[in-house]
Amino acid sequence: MSSPAKQDRRTSITAISAMFAALALIFSYIEFLIPLPVPIPGIKLGLANLVILIAIVRMDFRHAFAINCARILLSGLLFSGVFGMIYSFAGGVLSILVMYILYRTNLFSLVGISMAGGVAHNLGQLITACVLLRNTAILTYFPVLLFSGLISGIAIGILACVIEKRLPEFN
């Protein structure tokens, strides 16, 4: 029923989504190879979020969410293991929801969106850890994870801003 032009666009969006998922997976791999030298689990730069941010802005929520899920599933199977996957999933889903809501308000720049996403990601992981360990003592990590999410979120947000401006239009 759809016109050829519309089908072309759908094909190109599918191809770009697959490319984005692959790129996000590579970023996850880089972070797995070069972990930050801190003794607290959960502190990382979140390079893969760069891809997700741009997918939210340039595509739509559905595609960004699918890209993120594909990335988490694959990096879980390849690098971090099933438990790592559960943590990534909790962090990834919470962060993408928060980022999309902030994006829809039209009030925030990519820096603010990414900053909130970073904090939400770490919060999601911490809540998961509390549930899995059945222990709330680890909530003492909350401030550290909050600040690290804030800082890495800002760094990634600035990067995303710079890259997004230089990216050509899709189709």
Place this chain on the structure above:
Amino acid sequence: MIKKADVILFIIILAAGLAVSLLPLRGALKDPEVRVTVNGETYGVYSLSEDRTVEIVQNTSAGTFTNVLVIKDGECFMKSASCRNQICVDHGPISGRGQVIVCLPNKVVAEIVGTTGKGGDVDVISG
């Protein structure tokens, strides 16, 4: 590039972060102890004033998991762990109120507890 709402959100998160980080610092512990929890159940509570080594062994259907916790000079640290990432081993010694060492793969948590003025626990930050 940066909007006004970004700055406001940044200040809110920063203020919330500072507020929660100052909470557990209040009050010193009288008799600090380390409580070891495995999978949510208390494995043992040990005084920090007595040097000792605690072996935390779990025999499960998935295999045997071991963590070795050392209490020395009023501090405790994880000497070894059977897990892959060794994050708990790299974690420095703990002794202060509310500090924890976590081994996520083995589901082992070592936290500093003890009596304060009101018998408060680390749970204050969740409440």
